[in-house]
Amino acid sequence: MKLLVSVRTAEEACAALAGGADIIDVKDPAAGALGMASPQTLTAIRAVVPDSISLSLALGEVIEREQHLPASLPRSDFAKLGLAGLNDPSHFQQRWVNIRQQVDANAPSPRRWIAVVYADHRGCNAPTPETVLQAACATHCAGLLFDTSDKQSGHLWSHLSDSQLKPLIIEAQAQGLLVAVAGRLGLADIPAAASLGVDIFAVRSAACVGGSRDGPVCRHAVAELRAQLPGSN
Numbered sequence: 205m206k207l208l209v210s211v212r213t214a215e216e217a218c219a220a221l222a223g224g225a226d227i228i229d230v231k232d233p234a235a236g237a238l239g240m241a242s243p244q245t246l247t248a249i250r251a252v253v254p255d256s257i258s259l260s261l262a263l264g265e266v267i268e269r270e271q272h273l274p275a276s277l278p279r280s281d282f283a284k285l286g287l288a289g290l291n292d293p294s295h296f297q298q299r300w301v302n303i304r305q306q307v308d309a310n311a312p313s314p315r316r317w318i319a320v321v322y323a324d325h326r327g328c329n330a331p332t333p334e335t336v337l338q339a340a341c342a343t344h345c346a347g348l349l350f351d352t353s354d355k356q357s358g359h360l361w362s363h364l365s366d367s368q369l370k371p372l373i374i375e376a377q378a379q380g381l382l383v384a385v386a387g388r389l390g391l392a393d394i395p396a397a398a399s400l401g402v403d404i405f406a407v408r409s410a411a412c413v414g415g416s417r418d419g420p421v422c423r424h425a426v427a428e429l430r431a432q433l434p435g436s437n
Contacts, residue, residue: 207430219422258281266303277311282316287300291325297343318345319345336348347381348383350383360386
């Protein structure tokens, strides 16, 4: 299982790398679950993340990017967009794909898209997990992330049980998708994630000083997470 750590600055990226993170994810926690960082921040973090480490970009919500799309983005391995406010099966997929195509049109190299399931989808008017999975397969996504939109509404398992997650994960992986879990997860959640067979364990709060997503990333916290994940040496 790989460890993804979400960072908001180049300094945090360096701390996450020093702690052993496998994937660096760039976002602005103050701007939402998938808050997009500034162009300057994205460029600065790209400069300190070596090519041997995967870089992921959180690009906010589709409805935000429909209003404002950056002229360009740095090279990355993965990118993701939230689907909050798009619980309309007849239109959301095309709106999602339209923004992805616009982002890709200005990309220096191809990037892989990660579809995002909001476990608390009812609260943010996002498509259901089943609908997102179907759309991810239909639009050739590389992976599926289970996350929460409202970080104050509990962690992932507060909204989706193992019995709900398991068939979705099995189907996603059968279709060739990577599966990641996030949503206020910490050390205590690693066994549950391992039992579900997920590919990526994604954190922000658990990697920060004091367990606060608003605090700085701590190298020692990242190292502790990395050491507890299956496959660690």
